[in-house]
Amino acid sequence: MSNSTKIGTEQMNTDQDNIVIRINEMHKWYGQFHVLKNINLNVKRGEKIVICGPSGSGKSTMIRCINRLEEHQQGQIVVDGTELSNDLKNIEVVRKEVGMVFQHFNLFPHLTVLENCTLAPIWVRKTPRLEAEEMAMQYLERVKIPDQANKFPGQLSGGQQQRVAIARSLCMKPRIMLFDEPTSALDPEMIKEVLDVMIELASEGITMLCVTHEMGFAKTVADRVIFMDGGEIIEENSPQHFFDNPQHDRTRLFLSQILNH
């Protein structure tokens, strides 16, 4: 696409263009079980969204639908102009642009930290190895573990592994990052090192969706907090309003449970 036409369309519908993820009346079932009910969500470019809610509320399932690790059965999900359906090419296009960090890190144990970071750039982006390695080292420096590059994941602590996982995702230069409870499997003293990396990342303008119960993180970083329960989005608001003035009983109950200890 040439520059001039791009600017043209941008001027025509700035609002349209600013929305990178559009979820419309989306439903999902696991067999008979209705996991996600009528999800509507628009995410603007660069927006940081924190999703919280009791366990089993469908928050992980929802963000896993955004890169189609889970299929939705009804409604529409459009990521950066590409609609997700059974079309494998579209799925590939979306996955290239969407990074994901998992609760249990899911690093590749048979590859070194550096190889973990270069695998996708080499095989998906077709980056030359040296270039991929240089880039990987840059990101490893940003997550403050360049000295571990030649170790295997099993030799690192949980916090270090999760930081490698973040660096690994960033190596694909994604425009959107999904975090699926990135600190839930970590020891308390390691949570901070991972959150620090995420806060730094948030300041750089990347679009972030983060499922987490770290309310401190939500307050510092989020543009919007979404509360889910029973497969529905119950409430969404700016963190200030969300924490100080929750609208729904269920939100109040949830907040009282996680904040009062």
Place this chain on the structure above:
Amino acid sequence: MSETALSQPQRNIVSRLWNDKETRSVIIQIIAFAAIFALFFYMIRNAVINLEAIGKDIDFAFLTQPASYDIGQTLIEYTSRSSHFTAMIVGIINTLLIAVFGIFLSTILGFTLGVLRLSKNWLTNKLAYVYIEYTRNVPVLLHILLIHGLIVHALPLPKNALNVGDAAFLTNRGFFLPSPQFEFLFWLVLGLFIIGIIFSLWFRSYAKKIQDSTGKYYPVFWISLGAIVGIPLIAYFILGSPIQWQIPELKGFNYKGGMVVRPEFIALWIALSCYTAAFIGEIVRAGITAVSWGQTEASSAFGINRSRTLSLVVIPQALRIIIPPLTSQYLNITKNSSLAIAIGYMDIVATIGGISLNQTGREMECMTIVLLLYLSFSLLISAFMNWYNKRIKLTER
């Protein structure tokens, strides 16, 4: 240490040595070693004394005497006037033939079964399940006898042979197949084939270099396949098919010409392979399921496609789990081939450990030879698999 010594001055030296963790383990090892050595010494002495008592000595000279029995399947020149030693070599070759063919077929069948067992398709999954449960729960000897029985009793006599395309004939005396007669130009095709192999080895490292420096990658598998199989195949037809196939013909009561695969070989090969494949299938399934689903998810979340996810992420991890038990199965198939004697396939046990032994009465010598042969085959397979296992392990930790 000094404290306990002070508080219990009356404890003697033996008690102190015995209650020390390290010296105790040394003492136990010395006792165990001495016991094993004594047992061996007793057995060997016993054998020597008993042999002496019945007037026998240990002597391998019988190996050079004529064997004076016939062997059905011989890949080297052998007649009943050949020596026991030659008979033994024939037996070794036959055992190795079954082992190599069996390992090859059972690996292919086993990996296929393992993948089918993981399939989401209900029918293929259950078919593989039923096959595995039936096969591995029936003794392998029964499989051998059953398949041998099927070939000998269900297949027709040569005069009514099952005709496959006027080239191969399946009978109860074996499968008669056309044998190739190579013309001069064929060696050219073979040359191209070898060049193809060398080319693809070189191309693999070249492609890796190109990928490292530019990021571009070639379909290495397909290009190699083309070089190794495609080009020689085209050359073969351009050169006017320089292999003459000698087709077996029915002469009198049996087929002449061509080559024959004997019913015992087929029965043993198929039965051992199918039996072992059931175990390998379960090993492969276990190996692949042991790699957590999160690995596949992480890989596909990057947009790495299904087949690369398998080859770059899942299989390297599954192999570490598969290889050690797979080695055991290879050893099993090699040793189970000794059941050949049940259907008269002339392997090591049937030749040197069977007829030669009976004719010469040299049981100590024959059994020692058989034992050492199996031991050395098994150790060779083990050594190779351990080397391979170490090689794929090195990349992990």
